[in-house]
Amino acid sequence: MSEQNNSAELDFYPESEECPEEDSLGFGDDLELNQFDGLPFSSRYYKLLKERKTLPVWKVRCEFEDALVNKQLVVVSGTAKTGRSTQIPQWCAEFCLSAQYQHGMVVCTQTDRQQAVDLALRVADEMDVNIGHEVGYTIPLETCCSSDTVLRYCTDDMLLREMMSDPFLEHYGVIIIDQAHERTVSTDILLGLLKDILLQRPELRVVVLTIPPTAGKLLRHYGGVPLISLEGLPPAEVVHSNSGNKDYFYSALRLVLEIHRTKEDGDVVVFLASAEEVRCAHSILLKECTRLGAELGQMIPVVLCPRQGGPLPSPTEQEGCKRSRRVFLSTQQGEDIWWPTDSVNFVIDTGVQKKMVYNPRIRANSDVLRPISQCQADLRKQLSGAAGKCFCLYPEDSQLPAENSPQILEANITPTVLFLKRMEIPGLGQCDFIDRPDPEGLMQALEELDYLAALDDDGNLSEIGIIMSEIPLDPQMAKALLASCEFDCVSEMLTIAAMLSVPSCFLDPPAGMTHEAVQCHRKFQHPEGDHFTLINIYNAFMQCQREQHLSPEKWCQDYFLDHSALKTAEAVRSELTDTLNRIELPISEPSFGTKTNTHNIKRALLAGFFMQIARDVDGSGNYFILTHKHVAQVHPLSSYGAQSHKLGLPEWVVFHEYNLSENNCMRTVSEISPQVFIQMAPLYFFYNLPPSESKDILQDMLDPDGSRKCKEKQKATTINSSSSDANSGCTVVPHTYDRCLIQ
Known part of the structure; x- marks a missing residue:
């Protein structure tokens, strides 16, 4: 190819108007x-x-x-x-x-x-x-x-x-x-x-x-x-289910085994609803593989989930294996994976997907089971080519949505709003969305950034907001990490942020090993809560890596921990440390285990997660979430879930995540004192909380004299309703409390 002038407007091949020949x-x-x-x-x-x-x-x-x-x-x-x-x-x-x-x-x-x-x-x-x-x-x-x-x-x-x-x-x-x-x-x-x-x-x-x-x-x-x-490839032969099959999961696995027993050549792709179903299917098929006769050849189940996948294994995993069939188990986004092989002859499409949908009113996610879109269905039908077969486990006349639903309409857009506010600083403030975010979600995101002191009085990014936008974390965790610089617990908060940024480090134990797994996990449990337990696990893992006579992989296996998740947490922590060094924030020496350090970690956590506070209202684990009055339980895998019969449950907790679809469970829970919560939460957030007994308790702590006088005035008003100025001395601030300065 000859060199071009310095203009991008010239064609690739100026000597000829046609494309190059061979x-x-x-x-x-x-x-x-x-x-x-x-x-x-x-x-x-x-x-x-x-x-x-x-x-x-x-x-x-x-x-x-x-x-x-x-x-x-x-x-x-x-x-x-x-x-x-x-x-x-x-x-x-x-x-x-x-x-x-x-x-x-x-x-x-x-x-x-x-x-x-x-x-x-x-x-x-x-x-x-x-x-x-x-x-x-x-x-x-x-x-x-x-x-x-x-x-x-x-x-x-x-x-x-x-x-x-x-x-x-x-x-x-x-x-x-x-x-x-x-x-x-x-x-x-x-x-x-x-x-x-x-x-x-x-x-x-x-x-x-x-x-x-x-x-x-x-x-x-x-x-x-x-x-x-582009001219599309011819679709495969399509076989539809005649009835709406609610038992799609086991129907898909039975169909995999039937295909394998036919001895027809070709790999199989199975589209399931969620990553959890993929892992469950992988476990079941592994067991079934041991029961198959040698004359059928080897069947190799392969997990292939977006953001969790790895390189595809070769068709022959074992030397001397006459026939080997891979069964790829994927999720709702797997149809567009670049497949570097033409060996796929069978596709099994369950026709459903689990999507995480965010509710801005209660700041919680829920898993929603939905049908896939028509464009997803069409993509899946083409994966096996004209010579293959696609089994659709739903009726042919099913009414599928035409397109994929935009995630921006279903996700928490607080990080998005923080990013767009940051883009206004270098002069790129306009974002012409294809589908504009829901106004309620947008207002909730702006309100949350305001509570976190990321916005100034004009609605622009504050100095704190600019620093938060530099940290590759969700805004709440970024604010907690910033607060840890003030409270001299940066090392510990870096570990917490890293561990909460990766998939859970706890492995699901094999059948019959649940008790052993619980006993192993208890060795890391910290009485102050799950955030502190994560620090224990990370520190133990790092200590294991320093011990030359120990294998980190074997150590993780022995303690039912996910080695890849812990290695990823190590990399995330290193990246966050580099970010703090780049923006010249101080990193304190670790002092985990001291009483002062424990108190400071909780203060830093509350600086970012004061919107996620709950109180045990009856002493039996029914936690009332202050921001939206929902009642939730501690997740069974929590330290408190395992220790509640010994130590009892704390009255006040801060939690990292609340999911409506998991039996209203809170994940990653630690005990806090209401006094520290009052100290760390912005007053205008506190006074905007909906009325509740828990809020009254906090109000008494915040202003005991004023609350007592207010109750006396209210009682007097009830007795003598004709007194027009009976409530003139009440110090309870109305819920339309104006925005005040972050301390």
Whole structure:
């Protein structure tokens, strides 16, 4: 390829108006040099190139390149297995190369971290370059890039965080938003902000990759942009269930075993409703595998959940195995996973999904079982190809929603609002959402940020809010970590934040081992609560890693703890420490175990989580949540759940999470004193709490003389209702208490 002028408006191939023939791609010259690293192409490059040219996306290459030259934004619509996620980023890299990278490099977002890694590895192989050099990836807690990287895959949330230091994304000449139809919060924010960025940067190119139903909404949102449609693969033979099957879970597993007994070749993909169902199915199939006859061959169940998956295992896991069948167990977002194999011949679709829906009124999540969307169903039908079969465990005439529901309408958007407030500081305050967040959720988010002192009197970010936005945590935990700097317990709060940012470290014990697991977990339990128990576990794990004669993996297995979760917590804690050092916040020496340290940890926790306070109203574990009057119980896995028969339950607690769908249970609970709560909670939050006995108790502590006088006046009013000024001396502040200064 000849060098271009310094204008991105020029075509890739100025010597000809048509796309390059095979000879110009290297088939006619063994010494053809790779334009990205200057080295001769390997024989594998030509082999992969031949495969790439059979992908449906190659039919629109010229159309795409013309659109990229002439338009700022291009929408590409196509289903899975069309090659859009691997080929289009490479063509965009050539586009940036043709402009000598004067406008920046290429970044391609993914919604799943493992998929970002898998795609980067595959594309580096196709481009005949080394991973981490010309092609790289960035996912949470891991970066594989260098100064030579011209094409980078990353998760959508990582690109958002990058905008805090580079709000107009000036490092990039082409930004590719893949899987736009997933409608994650981060993807929707990117799509909204990029509309404004394109006005500020005429040289920037944005490519949105999606599927047909979402493409129409994107075209209406952006207006006047080219749409390139990819020819979809023929769907598999589809077999529908004749009746609405409520027992979809066991029906799917029975169908897996029936397929395996037919001895037909091919792997199986099973779409279940949730990660919990995936883990349960994996456990059941592992047991069934031991009962299958050797003549059927080996069946290998593989967990493949978004944000939890790993590389796909090879079809033959055991030497000498004549036949091996993989059974991929996935969830509602797995249909768009990049499958690096054509071995899938069977798809089992349960047709349902569990979604976490946030209720802003009570600040709680709940798991809701819903049907999948029609576009998800169509994607699943194409995974096995025309030669395969798709078993849909729902009637053919089922009325499925047309598109995926946007997560921004169902999630807690307080972190989103904090981010957008931060974007107003560098001058990028407009976010033209495809679907605007619910006004009630937006008001709740603003109110919560106000309570956390993240906003000033004008509604802009305060100095505290700016610092909170720098910390990659939810606003409440970020505020607690900031408060720990004042209370000299930063080391302990870093550990708590890290442990609460990863999946639970407690493993579900095998059948018959529940008692042993409970006994092991009790060794770490702290009398002050679950937050302190997490510190015990983390410290014990770090001590185990320092002991050379101990294997951390074996130690975790012995104590029924998740090694990967603890290793991730270690990485998160390191990242948070680096963040605090970067913004020059003090990090105190650890002093865990002292009375003063315990008191300070609780004060720091309450600085962020004062909105999550509950009181045991009857001494039997029925906790009244002050903010919305719901009654909840402590989760059975809590330290208090295990020790309640010995120590009794505390009256006042702070909790990290409340889930309506888990029998109204509070997770990660620690004891607090109401006096410290009054000290740490903003007064205007306290006075806006709904009336309750618990609030009256706190009011007595806050102003005992005033409360006594108020009660006497109220009693006098009851006796002598004709007294017009009977309540003139009452000191109870009305619920419309004005905003006061954070102390």
